[in-house]
Amino acid sequence: LLRLVDGEEEEVSAGARRTLKKAFDVVSAQVEELALSKWSEWLLAPCSPEGLHDELRFHDLQRGRIQGKQARLHEQYWPRSDGFPAQAGSVLFASVVQVQPMHGEHGRVLLRFSLDPQLHSLPLGRGQEYVLSPRFIDPNSRTLADRLQQDARATTLGGAPATRPLSVRLMREHPATFRVTAPAPPDAASAALDEQLRSLFPLTPSQEELFCLSRQNAVQCVNGPPGSGKTYFSAALICRLLVRALLVPGAVQRVLVTAFTHAAIDNLLNKVAELLGGRAVLAFAAEAAIELPVPRKFQRDDSKEFTVGCEVQHTDADTDAGRYYVEEIRENGFLIRPVGGGGEQVVGASEIRRWRAFSLLSTDKKQQQRLEDELRRRVLLLGCTCYQTPKVRESLAAKFDFLLVDEASQMLLTHLSMSLPLLQDLRPPVPGRPPGRLMVVGDTKQMGPLLAEQYPEAADG
Structure with missing residues (x-):
């Protein structure tokens, strides 16, 4: 809660739009909360029923324009003063310029905002009270909203239930809908191959049963507590799928792994x-x-970004050799210790890189052709977060046959809907191509969906 006071004021006119800078006393919060807040954009509204109503109906997803090549991603959603189609009402788009903790009981804050007098009805009077609140939006909000709108439009077009977006089908249809015809009994050669794969990638009896169910159900859920072997089961299942496809001439097996x-x-x-x-x-x-x-993963190259606890290896080492933990970051380098135990050493940033057993596919546009070439492979394993799947979809020549969602308890169906369009159709198979399969792996009693939050600094002692 803020109260407008006399203070520093600057007025700049750009056509009909005016940019103002005014000082407000903080009435019911500590000014330090504004200084430490991660929010860079705010909404200012009168402290009245009308003002609060206008704030609630404010269109947070209204687009603005990106200013320059170096503009941060969220600037297209947090509009700038010259690129934002103003919304009628008593709500102003504001940014915190300065906080002054020593003024008054709770401090003073200096705000900058712009308005068009023809569209805005916000009275700016000395002594009047206003509510300052953060905009409820992040860089991925527009992407999520666009995905949901596309699914909603496809649903309202009518047609058979099987043609609806998979995100809609998962919410509306009975699980029995996603059962498929049991595979025909294998011939002698196929049975021998299955036995070889079972010996190469063994599973427990319960895991083996799950593997068989995954071949009968288009959608399969796997729930298990920590230590029950969910990661091993998922990895062994993927290995069986990939190796089998390599051994069968012309077989296609493209696996996508996603998580939050x-x-x-x-x-x-x-x-x-x-x-x-x-x-x-x-x-x-x-x-x-x-x-x-x-195995490949779609993400930007962060091989030279190190944090305490991450695994690294020497720059000139093979993938499987010389794994170390970063124990401490020092001014003259990094203190590392071998994963298997041993003497520690201090190395420079140029001497090490992050350890990974898989290969990265860069998100750099200069590597676009390599990404497209990799996505054409008939046998492929790719990992990417749910927010990166739209970028993969742009370069995708053929959809994936198997989608595995890991740590699913951390995701909402909204997040999953980002990846579902990359999956092959779950309808009965077309000639030469099997239907898609979706497997969701997690623990319903573990951590739920992740939300950003701010935490106070720890007190001494």
Whole structure:
């Protein structure tokens, strides 16, 4: 809650629009909360029923214009003063210029805002009270909203239920709808291949049952507590799918792994790489004359960004050699210790890189052709977060056959809807191509959806 006072004021006119800078006393909050807040854009409205009503109906997703190549992503959603189609009402778009903790009981704040007198009816009178609130939006809000709007439009067009977007079908239809015809009994060669894959990537009896169910259900949920083997099961299932496709001439198996966090995807891709790198698997691949796939992940290259606890390796080392933990970041370099134990050492940033058992596909537009080439592979394993899937979709020549959602308890259906358009149709198979499969893996009793929050600094002691 703020109260307008006499203070520094600057007025700049640009056509009909006026840019103002005014001082407000903070009435019911500490001014430090504004100084430490992550919000860079705010809404200012009168402290009245009408003002609060206008604030609630404010269109947060209204687009603005990006200013220059270096503009941050969120600027297209947090509009600038010269690129924002003003909304009628008593709400102003404001930014915090300065906080002055020593003024008054709770401090003083200096705000900058712009308005068009013909569109805005906000009275700016000395002594009047106003409410300052953050805009409820983040850089991904527009992407999510666009995805939901596309699904809504496709649903209202009518047609058979099987043609509805998968996100809508998952909410409306009975699970039995997603059952598919059980696969025909395998012939002798196929049965022998399945037995080889079971020996290369063994599963427990309950995991084996889940694997069989995943071949009968277009949508399969896997729920298990920590330590129950969800990551190993997911990795072994993916390995079986990929290796089998390599051994069957002309077979296509394209697997997409998605999650809310990079850590979840990294963990699963590293496990897949570990299983594919086993001695028995390598010997089998050499005997069968096949080239095992390399797990790939779509993200920007952060191989030179280090944090305490991350795994690194020497720049000139092989992928599987010389893994270390970063124990401490110092002025003269990084203190690292071998993962398996041993003596610590201090190295410079140029001497190490992040350790990964998988390969990165850069998000850099200069690498667009390489991304498109990789996505054309008939046998492919790709990992990306739910927010990155629209970028993958732009370069995708053919959809994925299998979508695995890891750590699903951290995601909402809204997040999952970003990845679903990349999955092959779940309807009965068309000639030459099997239907898509969706597997959701998680623990309903673990961490729920992640939300950004601010936490106070820890007190001394």
